[in-house]
Amino acid sequence: MAKVYNWQIKRDMSYPYEGKYPERQFASVFNINRCIACQTCTMACKSTWSFSKGQELMWWNNVETKPYGGYPHFWDIKLLKLLQTAHDSQEKSMTWNDEDKYDGMTIFEAAEKQKTKNGQSRVLGYLPEDKEWTKPNIGEDAPPQTNLKKDKMGYVSEPVRLPEHKSFFFYLQRLCNHCSYPACLAACPRKAIYKRDEDGVVLIDQERCRGYRKCVEACPYKKAMYNGQTKISEKCIACYPRLEGKDNHITPDGVSVETRCMSSCVGKIRLQGLVKMDKEGLWSEDEENPLYWLVHKEKVALPLYPQFGTEPNIFYIPPRWAPRSYLTQMFGPGVEKAIDRYTAPSRELMAILQLFRAQREVIYKYQIKKGPKIYEKEVTLADGSKKGLMIYNDTIIGYNEEGKECVRTTVEEPMYERPATHFNSI
Ligand code: SF4
Ligand code: SF4
Numbered sequence: 348m349a350k351v352y353n354w355q356i357k358r359d360m361s362y363p364y365e366g367k368y369p370e371r372q373f374a375s376v377f378n379i380n381r382c383i384a385c386q387t388c389t390m391a392c393k394s395t396w397s398f399s400k401g402q403e404l405m406w407w408n409n410v411e412t413k414p415y416g417g418y419p420h421f422w423d424i425k426l427l428k429l430l431q432t433a434h435d436s437q438e439k440s441m442t443w444n445d446e447d448k449y450d451g452m453t454i455f456e457a458a459e460k461q462k463t464k465n466g467q468s469r470v471l472g473y474l475p476e477d478k479e480w481t482k483p484n485i486g487e488d489a490p491p492q493t494n495l496k497k498d499k500m501g502y503v504s505e506p507v508r509l510p511e512h513k514s515f516f517f518y519l520q521r522l523c524n525h526c527s528y529p530a531c532l533a534a535c536p537r538k539a540i541y542k543r544d545e546d547g548v549v550l551i552d553q554e555r556c557r558g559y560r561k562c563v564e565a566c567p568y569k570k571a572m573y574n575g576q577t578k579i580s581e582k583c584i585a586c587y588p589r590l591e592g593k594d595n596h597i598t599p600d601g602v603s604v605e606t607r608c609m610s611s612c613v614g615k616i617r618l619q620g621l622v623k624m625d626k627e628g629l630w631s632e633d634e635e636n637p638l639y640w641l642v643h644k645e646k647v648a649l650p651l652y653p654q655f656g657t658e659p660n661i662f663y664i665p666p667r668w669a670p671r672s673y674l675t676q677m678f679g680p681g682v683e684k685a686i687d688r689y690t691a692p693s694r695e696l697m698a699i700l701q702l703f704r705a706q707r708e709v710i711y712k713y714q715i716k717k718g719p720k721i722y723e724k725e726v727t728l729a730d731g732s733k734k735g736l737m738i739y740n741d742t743i744i745g746y747n748e749e750g751k752e753c754v755r756t757t758v759e760e761p762m763y764e765r766p767a768t769h770f771n772s773i
Contacts, residue, residue, distance in 0.1 A: 348363055349364060351528060353656060354629055356654065363455070366527075366628050367542070368547075369544050371623055371624060372527070372547035372622050373525045373546050373547050374620055374638055375609065375660070375661050375662070376642065377663050378700070379520075379665060380616075380689065381615060382520060388609075389483075391611035393406065395586070396584070402574060405581065406483045407523065407570070409484075409521055410519065411518070412487045414516065415485075416487055416489070418482075422475070422569045423652065425473060426472070429473060433460065433471060439451060439452060443654075449654050451654060454655050458471040470530045470565035472530065472534070475563075488516060517669055521661075523568070524660050524661045525542075525659075526549065526660065527628060529542060529549045530565040531565055534562055536561060538555070539556040546585070546587070546621055549582070550582075556579040567655040586605075604707045604708050606619060610707045616704070618637060619709060621709055622638050623636070623639075637699045637713050648663060648664050649662055649678040649682065650663075651663060654679070665677075665682050671683055686729060691734040697741075698741045698743040701743050701758055702743060705756050708747040710746065710747065710754070711748055712745070712746040712750070713743060715744075716742040717739065718740035719740055720738070721738055742757050743756055
């Protein structure tokens with residue numbers, strides 16, 4: 348195996364191929380705190396890409412309820428258990444050190460240690476059974492058992508409160524992460540999977556694929572899927588015709604537009620972009636790009652299960668009310684700080700949050716024009732300390748691929764009063 352640098356686990360790791368990085372990388376930030384699980388994104392994707400015969404149980408985008416929900420069923424619990432068993436057999440632990448470096452094994456390293464006799468296993472994974480794909484929304488809105496105090500009548504006698512609820516659930520929005528080190532690509536014996544140089548989108552060549560399902564087995568997020576009708580595998584294509592901006596019907600201005608799931612998001616939780624990459628596979632410094640700012644400057648958005656080692660490119664602002672230990676297992680060691688930063692957002696963060704789903708064109712650059720202070724409050728952080736929160740009615744402007752303004756909005760939503768002449772005029 349080759350050695351590649353994975354910035355999310357802060358160290359070199361083994362990967363079956365040498366690192367090869369695109370000029371720009373498809374990436375996105377999802378704000379879990381805002382999702383209402385309306386599934387508009389899910390249906391936008393389904394009705395665009397996976398409505399044909401053989402795709403009935405395929406949901407390239409799904410929104411599941413954590414901790415009990417999962418599509419396919421218990422995908423993350425199953426892989427965490429496999430990874431734990433691999434660590435136990437090596438007497439290692441899946442831990443992060445004080446510098447936030449991952450000391451455990453990734454799914455590539457665990458497979459290397461556990462090589463089968465014929466040396467075929469490149470990625471630690473499992474193949475879900477057919478029945479595990481059948482219910483995309485199992486466990487919806489089911490919180491784990493609560494240990495809240497109850498009165499004699501059985502009613503909860505103390506209210507849940509922020510910053511952490513004893514009883515909780517949250518919605519996790521999932522699609523292919525278009526990983527920098529894709530497990531699906533690493534596992535394919537036909538070399539039918541490739542990552543595009545221009546945008547880092549990971550695709551399965553439908554002509555080369557023979558349906559061995561190695562990608563389905565290897566993808567830790569279970570976002571490569573098998574079509575029993577065509578007998579080949581399929582996955583999210585990041586709506587690449589929209590990213591390319593070449594379809595006159597979808598993109599009359601000839602610039603990149605966001606994918607279907609992003610541009611249909613009712614809860615305004617998603618912001619998608621194409622970030623600049625350098626030759627070493629790191630994000631080039633680009634503070635004018637809102638995604639760069641959220642992920643690398645403010646560090647308020649974190650990758651999903653970074654310990655798996657694929658360097659996923661979808662990042663999440665963690666939910667404020669869920670137990671930190673559960674979130675740390677899911678998003679890595681940056682959770683506490685990310686939640687604190689979101690709880691008392693900086694002036695810049697507050698402005699950037701207004702860009703989420705405010706337009707359909709991909710934003711390459713943003714600019715903030717300062718406005719007056721409109722609110723001031725002291726907020727309590729998770730450790731009980733207090734922080735001052737000040738909100739300014741700043742204007743934020745987004746620019747598209749060609750540097751043209753594509754969105755302009757303010758922190759405070761404008762209010763229009765209905766003229767008296769139209770009062771009750773329905
Ligand atoms: S999420 Fe899975 S299918 Fe998508 S690129 Fe990563 S490994 Fe491949
Ligand atoms: S459309 Fe947005 S708010 Fe609705 S389920 Fe999807 S991510 Fe959540």
